[in-house]
Amino acid sequence: MPGYSIITAGDIKYISFDCLAATGMVNHAFTTRLGGVSRGPYHSLNLAFHVGDSPGAVLENRRRACRAVGAGLEDLVCGQQVHGDRVHVVTEVHRGMGARSYAGGIPETDALVTGRPGLLLASFYADCVPVIILDPVRRAAGLVHAGWKGTLLRIAEAALKTMGRAFGSRPGDCLAAIAPAVGPCCYEIDRPVVDAMTERGFDPARYVRPAGPGRWRLDLPGLNRDILVGAGLDLRNISVAGLCTSCSPDLFFSYRGQSGRCGRMASLIVLR
Ligand SMILES: [Zn+2]
Numbered sequence: 284m285p286g287y288s289i290i291t292a293g294d295i296k297y298i299s300f301d302c303l304a305a306t307g308m309v310n311h312a313f314t315t316r317l318g319g320v321s322r323g324p325y326h327s328l329n330l331a332f333h334v335g336d337s338p339g340a341v342l343e344n345r346r347r348a349c350r351a352v353g354a355g356l357e358d359l360v361c362g363q364q365v366h367g368d369r370v371h372v373v374t375e376v377h378r379g380m381g382a383r384s385y386a387g388g389i390p391e392t393d394a395l396v397t398g399r400p401g402l403l404l405a406s407f408y409a410d411c412v413p414v415i416i417l418d419p420v421r422r423a424a425g426l427v428h429a430g431w432k433g434t435l436l437r438i439a440e441a442a443l444k445t446m447g448r449a450f451g452s453r454p455g456d457c458l459a460a461i462a463p464a465v466g467p468c469c470y471e472i473d474r475p476v477v478d479a480m481t482e483r484g485f486d487p488a489r490y491v492r493p494a495g496p497g498r499w500r501l502d503l504p505g506l507n508r509d510i511l512v513g514a515g516l517d518l519r520n521i522s523v524a525g526l527c528t529s530c531s532p533d534l535f536f537s538y539r540g541q542s543g544r545c546g547r548m549a550s551l552i553v554l555r
Pocket of ligand 1: 465467468527
C-alpha cells in the first residue's frame with residue numbers, strides 16, 4: 284500500500300498521505316511540478332526563489348500552493364536550507380518569514396517544527412528526502428529536509444528530539460511520511476559517501492548496491508525510514524511514497540535528472 288493520493292486542487296496537483304489526512308488535524312501537501320506559471324527548467328510549479336526563476340512566478344506559484352492547503356502566503360514559514368541538522372521551533376513571531384524571499388527565511392535550518400495552529404511550514408526539494416512528522420497526541424508537526432549530509436547527521440531524529448523537548452512529543456505516538464525523493468534506482472554515490480556512512484555508524488551493506496567501478500546506489504528514503512524507527516517510531520506509522528523524483532520528470536523536479544538546473548517541490552503542513 285503506497286498510502287498516498289494525488290489530489291487536484293485548482294490548477295495544481297499534489298501528494299497527500301492517507302495517514303496524515305485521516306487524523307483531521309492538519310492540512311498538508313507534497314507538491315508536484317504541475318499547475319504553476321514558471322517556464323523553462325522551472326516549468327511549472329517551482330516554489331523556491333533561490334534557483335534562478337522569476338520571483339513573480341514563484342510568488343504566484345506559492346499563492347496557489349498555499350491556497351491548496353487552506354492557508355495564505357502571509358502564513359508561510361520557510362528556512363534557509365543548508366544540509367545541516369539544525370531544527371527550528373516555529374512560533375507566531377516567525378509567521379511570514381521567507382514567504383516572499385529566500386533571504387527572509389529562518390537562517391541555516393533544515394527542519395521546522397511547530398505546535399501552533401495556522402502556521403504553514405514549508406521546505407523545498409529536488410531529490411533530497413522530505414520527511415513529514417505529525418504528533419497527533421500533543422498536536423505538533425514538523426518538516427525535515429534530508430539530503431545525504433543531513434541524513435547521516437540524523438536530522439529526522441533531531442527533529443523528533445526537539446519535538447519532545449518543545450511539545451512533550453513521544454516518538455511512539457508520532458506519524459511520519461516520506462515523500463518522493465531520488466530512489467535507490469537512481470541515486471549514485473561515490474566512495475566518500477560510503478565512508479561517511481560507516482563513520483556515522485551506519486552499515487552501508489544495508490543501503491547501497493554496486494553500480495560500477497567506484498560507484499554505488501544508495502537508498503536514502505530507506506535510510507531515513509530506519510532512522511525514524513531507531514528514534515522510536517512504529518514502522519506501521521511510517522508511510523513511504525516510494526516514488527523516485529529522477530524517474531518521473533513529468534511529475535517532479537530532479538536536481539540529478541535535470542543536471543542541477545530545475546525548480547523545487549515543497550512539503551507543506553499546517554495544524555488546524
Ligand atoms: Zn529512479
